Amino acid sequence: MNPFALPSRVVDPGAYVATVAHLRERGIVLPRFSELAAPDTMPPAARRRAAEADRNAPDGRNLFGVHWFNNAMTVGGASVPSFIELPASVTGVAARIVVLQGRHFPMIHAHKVLAAYACLAPRLVSGMFDPTRHRAVWPSTGNYCRGGVAISRILGCRGVAVLPGGMSAERFDWLGQWVTDPSDIVRTPGTESNVKEIYDACAQMARDEENFILNQFSEFPNYLAHYAITGAAAGTLFEALNASGTLSLAAFVAGTGSAGTIGAGDWLKERYGARIVAMEPVECPTLLYNGFGEHNIQGIGDKHVPLIHNVTNTDMIAGVSDVATDDLALLFGSEAGRAYLTERRGIDAATIEGLSQLGLSGIGNVLAAIKTARRLDLGANDVIITVATDGAALYGSERAQHLARKGGSYDRIDAAEAFGQHLLGGDADHVLELDHRARQRVFNLGYYTWVEQQGISVEDFERRRHQGFWKGLAAHLPVFDEMIDRMNRDVGIADAA
Secondary structure (H helix, E strand, O other), X not given: OOOOOOOOOOOOHHHHHHHHXXXXXXXXXXXXXXXXXXXXHOOHHHHHHHHHOOOOOOOHHHHHHOOOOOOOEEEOOEEXXXXXXXXXXXXXXXXXXXXXEHHHOOOOOOOHHHHHHXXXXXXXXXXXXXXXXXXXXXXXXXHXXXXXXXXXXXXXXXXXXXXXOOOOHHHHHHHHHHOOOHHHEEEEOOOOOOHHHHHHHHHHHOOXXXXXXXXXXXXXXXXXXXXXXXXXHHHHHHHHHOOOXXXXXXXXXXXXXXXXXXXXXXXXXXXXOOEEEEEEEOOOOHHHHOOOOOOOOOOOOOOOOOOOOOHHHOOEEEEEOHHHHHHHHHHHHOHHHXXXXXXXXXXXXXXXXXXXXXXXXXXXXXXXXXXXXXXXXXXXXXXXXXXXXXXXXXXXXXXXXXXXXXXXXXXXXXXXXXXXXXXXXXXXXXXXXXXXXXXXXXXXXXXHHHHHHOOOOHHHXXXXXXXXXXXXXXXXXXXHHHHHHHHHHHHOOHHHO
């Protein structure tokens, strides 16, 4: 399947008719991309039904909850996504670091369910994907495949999770409860850095025409969803914070991962001039140093440049060590650590609660934001927005393993060392500001994965180098919404009117 051939019409009428009947039977209505970007524009009946859904079940009403405004907060009279703002007493910098919370997304408690829906919806409404015949295959390093399995369960089709066998036990526990057949969990060799092994497994599976591969690393709807939906959510938050008009959105920070989330930076850069900062682990510094290796900042993938990463619009790369993220996960998640933060550092209870809910990649993004503030000498009127893509609940086993590596005990001295070393004592090392030549170098790295290994044509690979290509992608968003509207009308459920 050519990832550049985004659907704009029904390509298989037979599959389309079968899908309409299938969705009607299951009572499924599909949300538009624009509705997920601005949930207050959803029909009142859809909002009511979403509010009534079991957030932990494969309930079709949860599709209208696949957005950032679950557990919304009010700032300056505006409804904004759930977030935490980290004080200077935690970060050691004057800049305001604000973290969007992905743990409130339904079913998987991580934002990747948005990417899964975004990748499948255009294929579904165009008749490319037939839920009565196809198996949806979700290559991932953890959360995307869980989101894909959740969406598959809602649609009543088989969802196959492909992920490295070394990912956290909690991911596999969740999958074991959600897949319809144990064989639909495909464990590939390695851990976070072994993305090629995932691709190899998917190439083998693609030989069966009933397997439909939805590769988040090359699916441009993943980029578009975060551009339009995550970008708009972050923009709404910034506008509320900036009611006085005195603040500047200095940067948006996200792990490279599949390069979906970082696409929100393009939206924010267009409107606010925000810099786009890519976080990656220094143990596998692919973008920074053409490097390789292994790391434990789970959920971000690496050792290659995703096809959907708009590299030539990225401004900075910030390297973060998994030693820091593992240490801080213990600091934030242990009784001794929280006592130290309260009694020695005077951190308020709400901030400590927010810190305790950060997953490993969320902690990594916070550290990259701190590095960015230090590198750019940002002040109190500068805002950095970043994301916690999931929550700490997915990493209890990882914290236990790290605690065992430290000898099995953790006290306030350990907490003080972690706080001093990784937060107050942090620096701006492994931070690269990208000029034109540096952007071209990183862009060129993608050639080896996508042209040599995955068979993308040089012409298609090259046209991503120019911003005109990325700006042109946004024209597909209203087309997707029109096709979703058509399918909802044909399904004929009252809420779709």
